[in-house]
Amino acid sequence: MSFRSAWRSGAAVLALSALALMGCSSAGGNAAEEGEDPKDVSIALSNGFVNGWRLTLINKFEAEAEKLKEQGIISEYSSVNAPGENSATEQASQIRSLVLQDPDVLVVIPASSTALVPAVEEACDAGITVVVLDADMDAPCATIVRNDYAxxxxxxxxxxxxxxxxxxxxxxxxxxxxxxxxxxxxxxxxxxxxxxxxxxxxxxxxxxxxxxxxxxxxxxxxxxxxxxxxxxxxxxxxxxxxxxxxxxxxxxxxxxxxxxxxxxxxxxxxxxxxxxxxxTDPGQGVAAIYVALAILSGEEVPHEIILPLLEISQDELDFWVENLGADEFAAYPWDKESVAAAIEAIKAEEEVVAPSIE
The missing domain is CATH 3.40.50.2300 (Response regulator)
Structure with a gap:
């Protein structure tokens, strides 16, 4: 069964196996020479439950993955929604099934930050670069991408x-x-x-x-x-x-x-x-892709990538109304350059600046 056909049965999983702590482990999969873009990366996203915000995240993730596929950077991508109502048990089973498909990267939006630790660690042990998205998790082998909840x-x-x-x-x-x-x-x-x-x-x-x-x-x-x-x-x-x-x-x-x-x-x-x-910013799903690619390129990436919240003032209202569908959530337009800048800012203990909205 092919990577794609095995995953098309669901609807949204990023796979990312990664450095757990800066410089602690090496990226597997289709890692590139340091500084070079990796090629033919397979990536999946596992999502714990579905709401409008998550759908925007998934749509943004898939659109960016498709663009990178056209460039030869990504070979296959998929996203899978776990069955049940935010069930950690169901998602753990789903993650283990995905691990058997051997993606290079697994991105997990967890139903539970604690109950899914064993499943995430199993993915890491299988040589998969794992990125945990929109949550904190005590899993040193994974890279965390989230917003600042405080x-x-x-x-x-x-x-x-x-x-x-x-x-x-x-x-x-x-x-x-x-x-x-x-x-x-x-x-x-x-x-x-x-x-x-x-x-x-x-x-x-x-x-x-x-x-x-x-x-x-x-x-x-x-x-x-x-x-x-x-x-x-x-x-x-x-x-x-x-x-x-x-x-x-x-x-x-x-x-x-x-x-x-x-x-x-x-x-x-x-x-x-x-x-x-x-x-919180659903654009972080796109940011997670570029964090994973940075890891696969051999770059030292901090264990935790904390990105800015999405804020809309009265002055910015007209722009967003004009550019959003009724069920679409506003998102920052993260790309390779803005994520690289965020990583460097975190390394330097400086404030991370969101990409500009145009």
């Missing part, structure tokens, strides 16, 4: 507090409770709020970074709330704004999602009260 907590809260001049009543919209990103995000938010004694958290809701879920949650508490100045946290701004408007209440400062539908709503409703959009 910074996400900061970026999803501070602009709202500034918009209300550091005083007033807020509702804190939690993310995917129990996940590592949400834990870091929430911890940072609590630290920040300690420095704002004139801000009262009237309630916390569990919006799970989803607009419809957030809308149900806010409707459930809205009748008992005083005037609310802001609802910072993990996106959901469209559902929150709709709920307040339906209740004939002033729309507070909210955090919109970075998808075309939410941004179009923000624009169409003319909400100009300091609301904003911020979310």
């Amino acid at each position: 910074m996400w907590g900061e970026k999803s809260l501070l602009p709202a507090l500034e918009a209300i001049d550091g005083e007033g009543s807020i509702v804190l919209n939690r993310g995917v409770i129990g996940s590592q990103p949400e834990e870091e995000m929430y911890a940072r938010q609590k630290e920040i709020l300690e420095d704002y004694p004139d801000v009262t958290v009237e309630a916390e809701i569990n919006g799970f970074c989803d607009s419809s879920t957030t809308q149900k949650e806010i409707i459930g508490v809205l009748g008992s709330l005083p005037e609310i100045d802001a609802v910072p946290g993990c996106i959901g701004g469209m559902g929150i704004a709709q709920s307040f408007a339906s209740a004939n209440r002033d729309v507070p400062v909210v955090v919109f999602g970075t998808d075309g539908k939410a941004l179009s709503y923000w624009q169409e409703q003319g909400i100009e009260n300091g609301s904003f959009a911020t979310l």
Whole structure:
């Protein structure tokens, strides 16, 4: 069975086997002479569950992989979604099946940062370059590519507090409770709020970074709330704004999602009260490809590559509305040069700069 035919049964897996720590292990597969681009690399992506953000990541990943295939850098690529609802057990089984296909690179978006460690280590032991994407993981043999979740907590809260001049009543919209990103995000938010004694958290809701879920949650508490100045946290701004408007209440400062539908709503409703959009960047799927290729080229790559969050201000709204489909999420346009610059910045302990949006 061919690499491609064996993997086309699913829908999205990056395979990346890599240096675990800088200079600790050597890349296998079709490694090139140091400094040269590798050729004929087979790459797969294993995804733990599907939502709109993940679909944007997968689409960006596949489009970039196809471009690199045309250049002869990638020979085969595939992406596979694990069955079940974010089941680590199902994804572990999927990863082990993929390892048998012997890709050069395996990219894993894990359902669990702990339960999948053995499966990831097995892939490394098989000589596969592994990149763990959008999560941290205690797997020294893999390279981590993710956003800064504590910074996400900061970026999803501070602009709202500034918009209300550091005083007033807020509702804190939690993310995917129990996940590592949400834990870091929430911890940072609590630290920040300690420095704002004139801000009262009237309630916390569990919006799970989803607009419809957030809308149900806010409707459930809205009748008992005083005037609310802001609802910072993990996106959901469209559902929150709709709920307040339906209740004939002033729309507070909210955090919109970075998808075309939410941004179009923000624009169409003319909400100009300091609301904003911020979310993790689905473009990191493309960045992971170039991190893997850097490893295969013999470059020393840090164990952890932390990339900037996606932020959209009122001034940038028109650009994104014009360039996004309704279900598409905004993403930074990572490429070989911008990823190389990010790697060098991390080595030098400097700030990583996102590629420019044109």
